[in-house]
Amino acid sequence: AQSVTQLDSHVSVSEGTPVLLRCNYSSSYSPSLFWYVQHPNKGLQLLLKYTSAATLVKGINGFEAEFKKSETSFHLTKPSAHMSDAAEYFCVLKFTSGTYKYIFGTGTRLKVLA
Amino acid sequence: DVKVTQSSRYLVKRTGEKVFLECVQDMDHENMFWYRQDPGLGLRLIYFSYDVKMKEKGDIPEGYSVSREKKERFSLILESASTNQTSMYLCASTSRTSGSVDEQFFGPGTRLTVL
Numbered sequence: 001a002q003s004v005t006q007l008d009s010h011v012s013v014s015e016g017t018p019v020l021l022r023c024n025y026s027s028s029y030s031p032s033l034f035w036y037v038q039h040p041n042k043g044l045q046l047l048l049k050y051t052s053a054a055t056l057v058k059g060i061n062g063f064e065a066e067f068k069k070s071e072t073s074f075h076l077t078k079p080s081a082h083m084s085d086a087a088e089y090f091c092v093l094k095f096t097s098g099t100y101k102y103i104f105g106t107g108t109r110l111k112v113l114a
Numbered sequence: 115d116v117k118v119t120q121s122s123r124y125l126v127k128r129t130g131e132k133v134f135l136e137c138v139q140d141m142d143h144e145n146m147f148w149y150r151q152d153p154g155l156g157l158r159l160i161y162f163s164y165d166v167k168m169k170e171k172g173d174i175p176e177g178y179s180v181s182r183e184k185k186e187r188f189s190l191i192l193e194s195a196s197t198n199q200t201s202m203y204l205c206a207s208t209s210r211t212s213g214s215v216d217e218q219f220f221g222p223g224t225r226l227t228v229l
Contacts, residue, residue, distance in 0.1 A: 009154070034217055043118070043204060043220035044157075090156065094216075100145055100164065100208065102218060104156040 002027045004093045006105035014113045019078040021108045023065075023091030026072060033074045034092040035065055038107075044090060050074060061085070086112045117141075118221040120205055126227045133192040135224050137205030144210040146188035147218065148172075148180060151202040163188055164210065195228045202226075 007022040025031060030052065036044040048059025055067045065076045074091060091105040121136035137146065145164050149157040149172075159172030161180040169180050177199060181189045188207075192199055202225050206218040 036220075041123075041223070041225070043222045044206075044218075045220070046217045049217055092218075100162065100210075100216075101159070102147075104158075106154060106156040 002029075002031075002093060002103055004091050004103050004105040006089075006091050006108050008108050009106065010109050010111065012111040012113060013081045015083055016080050019063075019076070019081045019085065019110065021076040021089050021091075021110065023074045023076065023105060024072055025074060025091075025093050027093060032094040033065075033067065034094070035059065035063070035074075035076050036090045036092060038088045038090065040087075047076070047089075081110075081112050083112050083114065086110055118205055118207055118219050120203075120221040120224050122224050123222060124225050124227075126229065127192075127195050128229055129196060131192075131195050131228075133195050133226065133228075135190040135192075135203055135205075135226070137188045137190070137207075137221055138186050139188075139205075139207040139219070140186065141207060141209070141219065142185065143207035143219075144185070145208045145216075146182065147206040147208075148178075148188065148190045149204045149206065150174070151204055151223070157204060160190065195226075197228050200226060200228045 003026045005024045033050040035047040038044045047063050048057045050067045058064045063078050088107045088109045093103045118139045148160040151157050163169045163182040179191045204223045205221040208216040
């Protein structure tokens, strides 16, 4: 069965330090993977998407993610956290063919300390 | 700038009331979705529509119905609201492009409280 696991429900970092948000997936097919960010009381905004063209994907606001098939991972990173990065982050898997079903992780809440 | 709008940001209803949540997208997308979001559970799909008047049940359709009479508009209906339907409701849309990776575009959400 296809699934997405976000390994940490909460992550705290100090401003200016690196961010690592972890995502593992399970899929029998070649997946499409996304990271979304949700600020309080807002909808979800796309950060980046994996399209199989390149394993290292760069997104908005300095975020990037690396697709590692051998580890079935798609971790989100940023070299230096900013206060405005405090939000909830969702890793999402979609099958690349057939159904339009998207599978969401349970989210990671990022806290950035001054 | 692409946009998905939802009719209300906050809504308070009483148990047993019929509730309509409206979603409109201006991107000419074929696919539209309704999710509910609850803490610790992520987003769960309620219903999905891939064309006008076409719909498919998602993972948690019980207690909900949907209507898609026009391509740009997708409505979620709670026939008789109950307290366990208190949640954040998110609408999304995607295009139906063969072979491409289609991200979803989300509305701002409706926070529904049922008393």
